[in-house]
Structures are given as C-alpha cells and as structure tokens.
Amino acid sequence: MRSKLTRSLRQLSTHVLAIFLGVLLTVSSLRVLPSQAEPAPNPITNADAPELIAQRQSPATAAIGSTSFVTAAVNRVGTAVVRIDTERTITRRVDPFMEDPFFRRFFGDGLPQQLPAEQLRGLGSGFIIDKSGLILTNAHVVDKADKVTVRLKDGRTFEGKVQGIDEVTDLAVVKINAGNDLPVASLGSSSNVQVGDWAIAVGNPLGFDNTVTLGIVSTLKRSSAQVGISDKRLDFIQTDAAINPGNSGGPLLNERGEVIGINTAIRPDAMGIGFAIPIDKAKAIASQLQRTGKVAHPYLGVQMQTLTPELAKQNNSDPNTSIQIPEINGVVVIRVVANSPAATAGIRRGDVIVQIDGTTVTSAEQLQNIVEDSRLGQVLQVKVRRGNQTQQLSVRTAELQNAS
Template sequence: MKTIGISRQALVAALFGAAAVGTMAVAPKVFSPEAGAQPITVQAPHNAPLSFADLIEQVEPAVVSVNVTTEREVGRLRDMDQFFEQFRGMPGFDEFLEQRRQEQEDQQDEPEVQEGRSLGSGFFISQDGYIVTNNHVVDGAKEIQVVLKDGRELDAELVGTDKQTDLAVLRVTEKGEYPFVHFGSAETMRKGDWVVALGNPFGLGGTATAGILSADGREIGPDSPYTDFLQIDASINRGNSGGPTFDLDGNVIGVNTAIFSPTGGSVGIGFAIPAELADEITQAIIKDGKVSRGWLGVSIQDLTEDMAEAQGIKNAEGAIIADVTNGSPAEKGGLERGDIILSVNDKKVTDATSTTRVVGSLIANTSNKFEIIRGGKPKTLKVTVGERPEDPYARTVPASSSAPADKPEKGTTVKDVGATFEQMDDELRSRLGLRSGESGLVVTHVDKGGVMDKAGLAEGMVILEVNNKPAASVDDFRKAIADARKSDRTKVLIAIRVGQITNYRTIDLSDAS
C-alpha cells in the first residue's frame, strides 16, 4: 500500500511560517464532552476464531447424512386431496366425496402403496455405531441408510424414538469402530457465543455453517411441551434436521430440529434441542427403546397474583394443583388440591408450563422432592412419579357435566356475593366424578353484575373449596369471607368444578355491595 509522507523540515517550516505572517486561527470546538466522561468502547472478543476449519476438520467425520425410504398406503381419491381442497364448502361436495369413498370401499380394492424418500442429518455418539437424529426424519421409515464423510453408505436400524422431543436413535448394522462426538453443556453457553452447525441441507451433504447462540429457553409450539429450545443464527435448512450444533471445543450443544421461516429457507432463526435433554433422552432410548415419562396425575394452573393475594402469599410464582386423579402417584405421594408447587428436586418452577416440563422430564418410578405451599405454609414431600399413560386424561366415570338446566332455583342466598347455593347430593357428586363423601356447594342462581357473576360463575357450577378449606356448607362459605375481611384481604380463592374439570378462580370482595 502506498503511503504519502512529508519531511520534518517542511513541517516545521510550515508551522513557523504561518506564525510569522499573521495570527494563526484555531477552529472552535463544536462539541466538548464533560470532564471525565468516556465513550463506550468494546474490545474484540478474545476467543473469536480466525477460522473454524480446524474444528470442522476434527468433528466432521462423525456427522452423517440420513437417507430414508418410506411407504404409505394411498387411494385414488386420497391422491387428489390437494385438488379437492379447492371445492371444500361447496353445497353437496362433502356428500359427493363420502359417496365416492364408500364406492371404493365396496370394491374392496387393495390399497395402493406409494414410496417416498426423505433426507436428514445425524451424528455418531458412540464408537460402536449409535447415531442421533430427529424423529421426524425417520418417521414411517421402511429403510434407512447413512452416508459417511468418506462416501460409504451403510444400512442402519431404528433403535427407538421419542416424538415428544423429536429425537431418534439409529445404529449402523455393519460392525466397526466409528468416529464419534459427545454431548457438552448448553447451560454453560451464553447468548452471543459462537456455534457451528453441520449437516446435509437440501441433500448437498457435508455442509458447515457458523453463527452465534441467539437465545435460549424458546418455546416453539404445543407439539414440544418438554423442550426449551436453543435459538441459533447459523444457517439451518431442510435436510439439516438431526444434525449437531457444536461449541468451539467440539462439544455437541444442540441437535438441530426446526427453523422459523416464511419462505421455507433459512432466515437466520433456527432451533436446536439442548444437549442436556438430548443426552438424557437418547440414553433412555438406547437402554429401553423408548422414553418413560414421569406422570403425577394432577391438573395444574398458573398461580396468579390474585390467587397469591387471597392466600397471603407475596410471590406469585409456581403452579397450583386444581385436581388430583384418584389412585394417581400424586394422591399416593400426599399431594392435594390447592397445593402450590414451588420446585421439584430443587429446580424452581414458575408456572404450569415449567412444572409440566420438569415433571415430564422425570424418570418413571423414581422418588422426587416436591417443595410446596399448603395453607400458606411451606412443606416438603417425597413423591414417586409413575409412567405417563397413553391417555392421561381418560376418565373412568361418565362425562356428564352440569346440573340439569330445568332444575328449579332453591337453596340459601349469600347477598354479599350475589349468589344462591345448595349442598351437592350423591347423584351430582357421581356425575362429576368426585370422591364419595366429598363436599361442595352447587350454584343455583347468580345475580347479574354481582361478585360471583364478575368472577365468571354460573348456575350448575360447584364450589368445592373456599380459601383451601372444604365448602361443606353455606356457613363455611360465609366464614371464609369473614376471615378474609378480618385479614384485610379483598380476594377469596375458590375451587370450581365444571363438568369433570376443576379449576381455581378468585372472587373480589371489593366488588361486594
């Protein structure tokens, strides 16, 4: 690069010459910072690499492309579903479609089988050939092949999957010693740390991209209730699913699984399953071929500020148990309706979602420590969680819901809250799926604009508890209200049964006339 210079003598002459011919003018300062003020300065990250080549060269042999062959049954009409979609809603169309389907069934034709192919990524986690990938990559697979960096194509068998976390484990059928990587810790990563993703985008194979950890703890939909995803901006595209994301030490800190994109291509928002969760799930799959999730058998809600205030609790964090299933692990472990779960195995929970995730991550048939609040006082319980059933919400009693609509109004009126109640009988108790002898007050009338009306209560609902005490009688209800007022509380917590679902609400005594 050419540099323009000036001699020392010329510089001195220019300065003194200017002083000799006249007064030297000095331009005034337009801006003068306050004394001692310093601008924001940022040092370049000391660990920013000049190149990722050494890292990629070492870990790439453990990364594979996953090629999957699937088969699915199709009918002549099913193949035209996309074409028929434009006619949905037209008069008589649904009847026409159903008639055609019935005609096909009557013909008893053998269903046609259509072959499909899908591509993904994966990586070895053991020398003897275990591979981690995504469940959606191998879903419905008839044949699975993996392609190594050196071009070898190896058959692989499915060891097991976990749909809830979208993880799967394969194992190559050819015995040998394979290069492998291991899981690190996503919890030690900070927003802004470098990450490198490897995979098979669009079937191109052996592709590396780099970026940073953009965020953690992301929720990306109801289909992944047990996962707080890592968000990364290293380019993730179709075919990257199941591939690893590395830290700069070559540890797998995430399994690439999804992208957010309006176009279908990378826009810099990718999601990876954290290493700690992926390691735990894959080890369970290798051991048992499946994941047995912990199950308590409770219905829970977020603890709101009003609920906390009604019980004199300052911190509105945790989950309140709205219902406990008969014979469930929760019941056997001593958990009760109205208990507020604060932590599980010393891991703090903040709401119903975090509680569900923590409990779901527990291993079935293990004993776990639950820190709760019951009646305003802290309590510790040891609860052995069970294995989550196929349908944890299945009921063993009829699902008939509310009291008959034509039932005449009767009972005792509590003017303060603008409602009339009567005690629950055995017939209604049975229809609501409640335990024998459980007490409650049936709401038979609600004044429009009254306290109960504003709280969303209606005829046919049943109040089971008031401020964590059974609502055995109207006198009990009145006493709970009086006690709240003596304690200068304006909120009262009530447990409501609607059909076979129990939930908590608060009534505001400041609305009372």
C-alpha cells in the same frame, strides 16, 4: 571593491553551511512516529507473547494467516456427520363417505376399499458418536420409517437400524454396520455454553449435503412450551445459525469443533431463530436408548400454566370466567387428565400448585423439570391453593406413555 565582494561571499557560504549543518542536526534528533504502515512496537516480551496474544485474540483473529476457526471446527467433526434418508409406505382407506351404500350401488364392485400405497420419503442429518456405528439424530427424522439409509461423507451408504426412539425429547439412536473404525464426533458440554458463543451448524439442509452455517448462541434454556412444542420436555439452545429442513439431527458445534447441541427446530415465521437440543441432555437420553431402546418419563397428568397475581386478576375480573383463581405466584392447573396420577390424588382444575416436596414453584417449566427429574412411582408432596384454602396432596408419578 572585489575584496569586499569576496569577503561577503565567504560570509554567506559560512552562514549557508551553518544552516545546512543545523538542519542535519535537527533531522538526526527526530524519531519516526508509528503509523498504520509501521505499528508501534508491542510492549509484550518474547517470553510471554504466545500466551498473552492467545488470550487477546478471538478465534477469528487468531486464525488470520492460517486456517479459520470455522474450517478447523468443521474438519474436526465433518467426516462424522451423516445424511439420513428414510422411506415409509402408507396406505389410505377410501373416504368413509364413499363407502355409503348409495355409492356402492352406483359404482358396484369397482369402488376400491383403499387407495394405492404411497411412498413417503424423508431427509435428515445425524452424527456418529461411537466407532462401532452408533448415530445420534432426531426422533422425527426416523420415526415410523420402514427403511433408513445412512450416507457417509465419503459416499458410502449403509442400512440403518433404529435402536431406540424417545418422542418426548425428540431423540433417536441409529446403528450401522460399517466396521469399527468410523470417525466420531467430539462431544462437548452444553453446561459451559454462554450467550454470544460461536455456533456452527452442520448438516444436509434441503438435500444440499455437507452444508455449514455460522452464527452465535442467541439464548439458553428456551423451553419447548415457549417454542410452541408443548408435547416435548426440553430446554433448547437458541441460535441464529441458519437451520433448514434437512438439518434436523445434525450437530451444532462450538468454535473448537465440539458438539454442543442437536439441530432440531425452526420458527417458519422468522429468520435467524433456530433451536437445538443441549448435548448434555442428548448424551443422557442416548445412553438409555442404547441400553433399553426407550426412555421412561414420569408424569402427573395436568395441563398447566405459569400464574402471576396480574394474570389471576385478569381472569377473576372476567364476568364470563367459570372459576376464581388465587391472586398469587404459582402454577395453575388448566386441565386434569382422566385416570392420571393427578386425578387419582384429587388435583382439580383451577388449583394453584405452589410447592413440591418443599420446593417453591413459580413457573410451569420449573414444575415440569422437577417431575422429569423424579423417579417412576415416586410419591411427591404437592401443596396447592384452592380458593382460600391450602391443600397438601400426595401424587405418585406414573410413566408418561401410559397417559390416556
């Protein structure tokens, strides 16, 4: 009986040992699957890893574990961004109604001829574009200012001298005498900017110095007419980076810290809609302002609107309309400025401009750009549709500031 029990125990031990060894063999043949804690090995080899990883990573991803791309961009240009404070003294005459002889008799000599002088103060931004102290900003920041004070990021202040202003493009150049070793902003190219690119706004909004906001480029070539600034000749970069009063004249940067635009305008009835002047345009204007202090802009002297067949039909079907317009694509003349090149050439209200120097025009913005790129005194061959007839007119451009 005991020998049978012993034999059974030996057989059980053998089976248990076999099972145990089988389990060990099974476990040793398994491979641990990758998890979030242990990611799968990257198939990129050590030789090509740096280049390929750089291609795959966004600026934000590439910056993890080191300095963020925003910080790097701001550090590259930050010391070149300045605050611009302006002062302007104005005097206002007494309301003409108060100058009526009745009031003179009533108040006698106690009625003043004009009100006490007022001090108007303004605030804006700018950035240094040359080590000698040249600063680029908006024209509306320094226009008509009696005193311009430039404050650097390190706290130093200097009197600024306005070297030139161009109201048409809202650009100005200011000079400070602070030696010849000032920090300079790196200027990029706005021609390379694409919708969706990073956009970093730097400036002094509402007096909060050295403020940085981040967004993207929302759209390109937003015309000044679309923005609601019809007296300007600009195609803006639109961005959702926060821009507020005081940001005007400050730089809009790309992710590398290069200036791609100048923050200029906002839509007060919206959030996340700001506009910047493309830096390529600004560089060309700044160069002229440094040389001559002004920029000459050619003009024709017409108020115009893009025309489509649908818009023309709407006009023509209105019983109160004063003029019938050809139902075509082109640019319709709404008004002709008196004594302007257009008036001299015989352009009339209601004419539809369809071609300039052999180039078909289908929008007011396109026509404006053609005129802007022409030379002062250049004769442009303008083809217009007037009713059912086609007219070929020669228009000699003149300088915009001479417009009445």
